[in-house]
Amino acid sequence: MKKIWKNLITSNYAFIGNSNNQRRGIILNITLLIMIILFLPLSIYNFFNRDIVTYAIIEFSTSILLICIIFYIRYSKNLTIASNIVAAIVILNITSYIYTENGQNNSFIWISSFIAFIFYLKGLKKGLFISFIFAICLFLFMFSLILNSDSYFNIVSFINVGTSFFVFLGILFFYHYLLDVAEKKLLKLNKNLSKRVKIELEKKEKQNILLIQKSKLEELGETFAMLTHQWQQPLSIIFLETNILLDKLENSENIPNENKKDIEIILNNISNKTKFMFETLNDFNSFLSPYSQENTFSPYSSIKKMCSFIEPSFIIKNIKIIFSQESNKNSLVFGKENEFKQVILNILTNAAQSIEEKQKNNKDFIGNIFIDIKKEENILIISIKDNGIGVLIDNYFEPYITSKKDGTGIGLYLGKLIINKMNGKIDLKNHENGCEVVIELSIVYNHQ
Structure with a gap:
């Protein structure tokens, strides 16, 4: 509860949602507060004026309803329902003013300005267009009332109030335009940044995969290098001894020729296999080397x-x-x-x-x-x-x-x-x- 009263005007800056919803929430919040400030004193004034006591009750009830809507927005964060309720209230009060006033009192123009806010809350470009058309209709309506009046004061008042209203509405449109442009630039920047982050993450992932694979090959290469070192000496001995036996076999006269051929085939086979193992070990060392x-x-x-x-x-x-x-x-x-x-x-x-x-x-x-x-x-x-x-x-x-x-x-x-x-x-x-x-x-x- 303390937080609500502390941030009575700006609490919707923390509105959860996209920037459009946040902006709509701020404007709706300010609109409600201004309407309450207008309706409460007006209802008190009309209450002591016995000719329009009934209207005072309507204004006071409207103020209470607006206060309830403010609390509703803070708890539900639902702008659509609140916008529709406020739109209905504004239209109801404007209609009441049109039927009860004779054109001498121009104060309802200020209240009618809030309808522009409401339509603005209903959407972006569409809401602005409807607001502008509605403002022109109000201006023409007031102008028709002034034509039937001979009071110079009413004409000047109408011009001042109408001009102020359109200036205010123009400022609102221009403010929205600036926000829209800034938002588009920010979205474009975020999109480009997201792409760059995605590309960098993909590069990083590829590098990590290659580093892991390279690390595995290095470990396997070191292990195989140790095994190769242990195998080379006995393989060298086998290869040399086999060649020595082949030389002796060739010069030997004590072994029958038939047996000599069989032994020569076996020794050549051992020599060839040993040589192949040497070549295989060297090829494996080359294959597993991370420094190629x-x-x-x-x-x-x-x-x-x-x-x-x-x-x-x-x-x-x-x-x-x-x-x-x-x-x-x-x-x-x-x-x-x-x-x-x-x-x-x-x-x-x-x-x-x-x-x-x-x-x-x-x-x-x-x-x-x-x-x-x-x-x-x-x-x-x-x-x-x-x-x-x-x-x-x-x-x-x-x-x-x-x-x-x-x-x-x-x-x-x-x-x-x-x-x-x-x-x-x-x-x-x-x-x-x-x-x-x-x-x-x-x-x-x-x-x-």
Whole structure:
């Protein structure tokens, strides 16, 4: 209650809602207070004037009703009902004045000015237009009354009051116009600011995702570097000892030729496998290194290496990787090869998972992943197609969107960021027998 009386005039500055409602609330609040100030003294004056006691009762009742409306607005914040009630009160009192006064008393013009406020409260441009038309009608009505009067005082009074009223109404319209312009500028500024904030948040989110992925690769790279260091020495010993045995076998005369051939095949196999393990370890170290630089590389060679990493596990799952015989082997592109390998590895893994879902209903189903690399003018087009169940979602390149139970939803999103950074394009589409990922990269060099 204390707060209501303390903020009797300006309490609606804290009106909950948009700026239009806040403005309407302030004007309605001031209108009510002015009307109460006018009606209460007038009702007291008319009460002691026995000729119009009845009208005094109406004015006093109206004042009480207006006070109730002020309290109602503060508790309900409902301007529509309050505006309609005030409009009805003003129209009722103006009508009463017209029928009871003879034109000598021009005071009702001041009360009628509040109808402009009421219509203003009903809306913006429409309310202003109605207010202006209503004011003209009042002016013409008063002018018709003055024409029937010979009093110079009434004519001057009418001109003064009417002029004051229109000046006041013009100030109100101009004030509204300034508020409207300021509000539009503020809304435009807020809209632009919201867009900038949204863009910055999206950039920040992308950076965080890349940093997290890079951090994971760094940890994995450090772990694998330690393992590589531990494996290199025993592998080196095996490789050297195998070559020594091959040399001795070649110079040995005590071993029969038939046995010598079998032993030579076994030793060569051990030597080749050991060499392959060396190369695999080096490739893994290169792949997991977070410090790779941008340079030219062959997508064909990169894809081949990633296939050699993942193919043994695919064979166990009854999945084959099939390269097109016409695949382009000579074109080079520019970018970070390790990041490109991550994209290929993720695509191959997704293809295998899609095939595995299909194999749940048919254990004998053979999965195939077809890889084709072709050149069209200066663009290298890489197609990776599988015969799995396809993609079950539409916004697959958005972060944290996944149809997998244990998926993170950032694999394809990161892939798109990496390919875009290489000034390329990546697209994914379903077909009748699975899914196809198409990557387009600009060629920077071609081997002859």
